[in-house]
Amino acid sequence: MDQPPISDYGFLSDCRSGALVGRDGSIDWWCPDRFDSPSVFGRLLDPAAGHWRLAPLAAGRVERAYRPDTLVLRTVHHTPDGSVAVTDALAAEPGARGHQLGMNSPAVLVRVVEGLSGRVRMHLDFAPRPEYGLLTPYLHEQPDGGVLATAGPVALHLRGTGRTLRVDDDRVTDTFEVAAGQRVGFDLAYAQVYGGRAARLDPVHALAETVRAWEGYRETHRYDGRYPAQVRHSAVVLTGLTYARSGAVAAALTTSLPERLSGDRNYDYRYSWLRDFAMTLRALWVAACPDEANRLFSWAARSIGRIGDAPVPVLFGLEGERDLSEHECAHLRGYADSRPVRIGNDAWRQRQLDVPGEVISAVWRLHDYLGTTFDVELREMVVGLAEQVATTWQLPDRGMWETRDTERHYLSSKVLCWLALDRAVELAPRLGDRADPRRWAAIRDEIRATVLREGWNDRIGAYTGAFGSAELDASALFLPVVGFLPATDPRMRSTIDVVERELGTDAGLVRRWNTDPAGFVLCSFWLVECLVLAGEEDRARALFDKVLAHANDLGLFAEQIDLRSGAQLGNTPQALSHIGLINAAWRLTEPSTD
Structure with missing residues (x-):
């Protein structure tokens, strides 16, 4: 079997759509418009149906956990050259708290890489394939250093903090180094080609806002029983x-x-x-x-x-x-x-x-x-x-x-x-x-x-x-x-x-x-x-x-x-x-x- 076990996947959600991210750092499932809409990442169902991988070049031991009472996932990669954490989330609307979570989700995936020790070489491989893998999008380098992917009704705008991303044929690839104490963020925003513009969020700030939104929601549901x-x-x-x-x-x-x-x-x-x-x-x-x-x-x-x-x-x-x-x-x-x-x-x-x-x-x-x-x-x-x-x-x-x-x-x-x-x-x-x-x-x-x-x-x-x-x-x-x-x-x-x-x-x-x-x-x-x-x-x-x-x-x-x-x-x-x-x-x- 050339696909990860089902248990390898972590769950991200903004209460509008959801994504699955593997232990290897690859997001292999995302239907951005809503849970039951067509996927833009579908490698879960076919290796050629799209993914977004962000992980160290060198393999190593992996630890991961959710931030308490949230679906914000932190994965720590321990490599021979050092350790790095990748924190992933589907962003909440800025300022959303409690039951506002998901009402106006911006449909943005955020990923923040944080150096913990040593110097770790990271690799990004971004290959969206909308309509359950039927479409290979056009990729356009943008003045802000990001890349716009368009195909059919879908537009995806990928940006990296302080990075200029380059198109490599039908995908975006990027290799960079992260030292202890450094952070590099990425945001991937979805929009309909004939609808509104994709949201632009600061990845680090969006992560903090998303954690607060989840924590506010869970405060309304208390449980005093076993387990x-x-x-x-x-x-x-x-x-x-x-x-x-x-x-x-x-x-x-x-x-x-x-x-x-x-x-x-x-x-x-x-x-x-x-x-x-x-x-x-x-x-x-x-x-x-x-x-x-x-x-x-x-x-x-x-x-x-x-x-x-x-x-x-x-x-x-x-x-x-x-x-x-x-x-x-x-x-x-x-x-x-x-x-x-x-x-x-x-x-x-x-x-x-x-x-x-x-x-x-x-x-x-x-x-x-x-x-x-x-x-x-x-x-x-x-x-x-x-x-x-x-x-x-x-x-x-x-x-x-x-x-x-x-x-x-x-x-x-x-x-x-x-x-x-x-x-x-x-x-x-x-x-x-x-x-x-x-x-x-x-x-x-x-x-x-x-x-x-x-x-x-x-x-x-x-x-x-x-x-x-x-x-x-x-x-x-x-x-x-x-x-x-x-x-x-x-x-x-x-x-x-x-x-x-x-x-x-x-x-x-x-x-x-x-x-x-x-x-x-x-x-x-x-x-x-x-x-x-x-x-x-x-x-x-x-x-x-x-x-x-x-x-x-x-x-x-x-x-x-x-x-x-x-x-x-x-x-x-x-x-x-x-x-x-x-x-x-x-x-x-x-x-x-x-």
Whole structure:
């Protein structure tokens, strides 16, 4: 494999877009307009699809860490000639603090090189390739010593403090020396060719402003439970995946990183899944910050629109776009030759009955902060979702893992239908005249009885993935987490034991099903929660520590962990993995919390 491991990458964000920078100093992924826009650096998916490397000429030992409570990354290179630090960030708007972070991001990457000891020769290699590598830009040397790269709709202006950059055919290369105490900064500003001009920032000042902006944001989210460092960091990661202009949370920064090397389960996760609502809000503990909740629910209501007979899509674009039709980029090799590379996600077309349960559960969780009387859009959304569940819960669907074969009666989908109506009944006094709590309650009870009867498999001794199936599915662990059954219920206790025995591993990982070659990070944290709820807190804490050990050196999780190599797999950083971490840590802190 001629590409770095997924775990080699650090995450930068300005809450508009995100970038991935490797241990080798190469920025291999950046979609500058917003998270789901075309990349200008795409080496993550093909060696020829663009990058920006800034690192010593001589190889050496690498140490790196984020500035506390930020996504500003400092990488220290120790070489035979001395040591140098490179600090990278996506710049915040000057003066932005707290919840202003990301509202008007300037779309500027800043990199500052600082000599720590000796004299270190540095090398810069700048090769942008817009439109996922389809375009090779024109490069123009500028009077300010920088270089302007233009191709299609994209303009990128690269500048260096006190340096005159030179074009070398289809890229910019530069070699320079840094002595102890010296600093050299670079800023790379994005603009649309037919739009406004690229911003100009002083790299050193921009770094300091960005650190202050992140610190101001995190001051509004306090956590007093167990594993505070890991929880705070995961909350920062989730903030970094939040598209500030709408409040939508992207499922991940990337597209098409494979669930299995050389496999074809490579999907685009740069969109916002309604399914993640309740877990996300619980993880961020937005109860301490109601403005965020109101913005997020407003985004959801407007994205969904008036609810009719058609299934509500499980995902939307970051500004509420519904049609996310999928296509393949045949010109890209894919990460580690894992094809296809997909842009868009056809899961938006699927029927997934679990979606209303997550959304209504999120409203229920934060109802005290949404007012005694919900606004019209929020009322219409909750009532419309509840009515859709009441009329469609008996249909098959694709399930929470978004299978692309046949529809089935998935256990987790039915349980989330139960959750939708259970929470809607409780919310009914705030939903106006259209609420029908008596009917909803009757259907809720029917769903529960059906799940208990059809979801259990006597031969397996567990609730299985779908009605009538003998296939185990780790999504059954979700039942106690959402309060459908107590973990101490004999059948639920048996299910937990069977899942742990058959799908669990000595490394603390839990696979989604028997044929899955990788542990799914979220399911592993669900098992932690189940063990806490079953009264086995010591085992739960030991398991939690094992799962934590699979994060990379920057505390980042992708979607899955390969069982043989321990390598991270799937899109990264994965919101659900960090959501699972936070929720499991809180469960270990407050076992009775729902």
